Amino acid sequence: MSDPRAPIISMRNVSKFFDDFQALRDVNLDVRLGERVVICGPSGSGKSTLIRCINRLEAHETGEIIVDGTVLTDNPKNLDKIRGNVGMVFQQFNLFPHLTVIDNLTLGPRRVLGLSDADAKARAMKYLERVQIPDQADKFPRQLSGGQQQRVAIARSLCMEPRILLFDEPTSALDPEMIAEVLEVMTELAASGMTMIVVTHEMGFARRVADTMVFMDKGEIVEIGAPEDVFTAPKSKRFGTFLQQILNH
């Protein structure tokens, strides 16, 4: 952990099946502390499955995933330790609709981290300010725009103060004019040194923010490298075609 070059996430030959369908094929991926990884690929390529394996929303069948020195298994103790370190932002936000924004944010800190109500609230307000919506604290999620909801969801993850944040297509459910405000918050997070793995098709964001670009197809990592390299000279034909399709539409 003291060695900054040692990977904080390490995936070795990870495979995952949904019945007969192989969602992940022998995936190998290392992520260093503070690294920003962007994963792209056509739908069904396994990119969401890949990051959902990291906090075990999906269980991998073979291979090994090590997060911050802990091997990912069904052992509840290990799982709690890993999930405490890994936050996740979902495509559909998944805010708790019956709770106000502030209650969405304080639930984890109060019940999981054991913070007092006052401390949890102070922490929640700190992160709401960071995502620039402290004035929405007492509203219910349905009263907010999509972009605001996603920013609340990011703040909810941050309240647990994770070392790694996973983003599963965070802007795919948003109207175009709201994508920018969410990407702005994510860019700011990246600048602050947060370790991030982002599944997205926002290539502009990838170019600006990513240290490592990963392209997946049919459950495999087809291409991996620095964005300036992979964007200018894709090694595989599949990635080239994919980029053409995304950039031309």
Added chain:
Amino acid sequence: MKRLTICAALMLLAGCSGNWGWYVVDPTTPKGLINLKFMLNGMYYTILLSVTAISISVVVGLLVALPGLSPKKGWRRFNRTYVEIVRAVPILVLILWVYYGLPTLTGITLNVFWAGVLALALSDSAFQAEIFRAGIQSVAKGQYEASQSISLSYRDTMRFVILPQAIRRILPALGNQLVYMMKMSSLVSVIGMQELTRKANELIVSEYRPLEIYTVLVLEYLVLILIVSAGVRWVERRLQASEI
């Protein structure tokens, strides 16, 4: 047409047909007032019986519903077995079995009230379990995933995230069950529970006016249940106003 129906009903109830003898429950006469009070006395046990039974059955129903949602086959099988067996027994049969059968089997004798509560709660719990299961299943998968992603325990996930949402959705069904329980509590009269129906039957034995007394009984249930229904709708509106 509507007016005609109301007129006919009023004439019937006013005793114009000649077959009615309202004196038996006429509150302006001393005898009628005593009879009416005697009947209304049953209200206390009807309410106490059904409310106690439903309170227990909600808790038992939830405890039976949760294993039904487990990924483990054994737990789900327990849920199915419980629901199928309990649901198959008629309430009246269950009441008789608990009151007359259970003491012989276990040596524990329950008084009429608790035998009634146990039978009603047991019978209703199977239905509550199905209602809860459907309600919990209606909550989106993303809510569990979001809870897991902030390391919330299973208990806290249920308590703070899933059940508050599920209960809002199943409230109309829970209201139906409460009304149903109030009506089914009349069956406990067969083992001698002094509730509305029993009181009516006892009065008929001495007064021999079943038509009037049963009509009053119908009205008693009607008023009771209309009040309960209005209460349930009020709670529903309040919960809906607060969110979703």
